Amino acid sequence: MQTLLLSKDQVKGLIGMRQVIAAVEDAYRAFSSRQVEQPDYIGIRLPEGRGEIDFKLSYHQQAEMISMKAHSGGFTGNPEAHGVPNSMGTILLFDARSCALACIMDGSLITGLRTGAAGAVSVKALARKNARTIASIGTGNQARMQIRAIREVMQIDEIHAWSRTPENLAAYKQDIEREFQIPVIIAASGKGAVEKADILITTTRGKGGLVQADWVKPGTHIVAIGTDARGKQELDPELFRNAKIVVDSIPQCTQKGETVHPLAGNIIKIDDIYAEIGEILLGAKPGRASDDEITIFDSTGMAIQDNTTAGSIYRNALANTIGTFFSFIG
Known part of the structure; x- marks a missing residue:
């Protein structure tokens, strides 16, 4: 051979x-x-x-x-x-x-490609069918890759972006508008971006809860990408209390994903994890139940x-x- x-x-x-x-x-x-x-x-x-x-x-x-x-x-x-x-x-x-x-x-x-695609798969399975507006917390390479993938599965009308680094925000706006002709609105704060979101993407190397629970409106789908190792965190654990929690792998996400933090704070139990996304794709469990439901996809990435x-x-x-x-x- x-x-x-x-x-x-x-x-x-x-x-x-x-x-x-x-x-x-x-x-x-x-x-x-x-x-x-x-x-x-x-x-x-x-x-x-x-x-x-x-x-x-x-x-x-x-x-x-x-x-x-x-x-x-x-x-x-x-x-x-x-x-x-x-x-x-x-x-x-x-x-x-x-x-x-x-x-x-x-x-x-x-x-990079398969991580971007993971977000798109979750959008197909869990986002509202009339979702059109994205908020991007983080504006690096993976934030761009998420847009490349998600635009293949839905129409994006506009993106509200926020980063701690103004130069990164400006470069992200220029790149996305040039490549995809999608308007990018630079938010004055993370809260300002998140409040506009039908779909929220987090792709930072955060060490704390960058996104607070009371910023997120009903019906939002959250694509949590940045937390793939212990010590990282992007979301307020309180977000998980009343959300539908979907993960790529229960063993991985309960050890090194975003889901670790609400588990550690006794906000949820492992049984509160609704499904692995593969179960939804297989038809073993339904996806979104209503337009008011907040859904979280915790993606740690798998071999x-x-x-x-x-x-x-x-x-x-x-x-x-x-x-x-x-x-x-x-």
């Missing part, structure tokens, strides 16, 4: 956001169907604060595909010292029938999303004869 090698440019040309959204939906359905093995990820922090590298593994039983993603970050001196980016990713795909290495691909784009997205890219590469084959095992 030969191994396929795909560069970053090749990966970029082999998949579009709609296909990533479909791949993420497949991931969620497989996970909630108990078709996935996904060990806890392993991280190594390099000495002297150089940065860190994480390794995430998953097995997709139906597709007979095993993935391993290595993703580094924080190496701020890399471009000058080593001529490489400060953050890099690589994905290995193994044919689970033999465990032979099927593909090595650049994974730098995949994490199976990398698996299904990379698998889709691999199949596209084979179908279009893209990439370089080499004999890895002789």
Whole structure:
């Protein structure tokens, strides 16, 4: 068996956001169907604060595909010292029938794409059908990716954006309006943005409750992206008391997601988590029950999303004869 090698440019040309959204939906359905093995990820922090590298593994039983993603970050001196980016990713795909290495691909784009797609999947499943206005708390790369994905599943009339950094806000407004022709209104405060939202997206590295419960109007859908590790927090835990709580993975979100904080404060119990989003996609549980309901999607990100997205890219590469084959095992 030969191994396929795909560069970053090749990966970029082999998949579009709609296909990533479909791949993420497949991931969620497989996970909630108990078709996935996904060990806890392993991280190594390099000495002297150089940065860190994480390794995430998953097995997709139906597709007979095993993935391993290595993703580094924080190496701020890399471009000058080593001529490489400060953050890099690589994905290995193994044919689970033999465990032979099927593909090595650049994974730098995949994490951002599948995280954006996760927000879009939650909007399809949980947002009001007449939702048109987005509030973005945070204006970095993932905030942009959320808009790229969500615009594939709904019409966005306007975005109200807020960040602590005025330069970031100005750049976000310019980028979004240029790329999508969607008006971006710079809010004077986080409260000012949130109060306008039909859909609220949080994509910060927050260390406290940036969004207060009394800012959020009835019927809002919240896409909580930034809290994916202990010590991070974006939402007031009181928001969870009367909301419909949907997560990507109950084990992950109760250990390192936004849901950790209301659990720790005894505001909710684990039984108050309504569903994993895969259960809603499978039809095992209904989504939004009324236009007044506040829904929260707590997304910590899962290795199976990398698996299904990379698998889709691999199949596209084979179908279009893209990439370089080499004999890895002789």
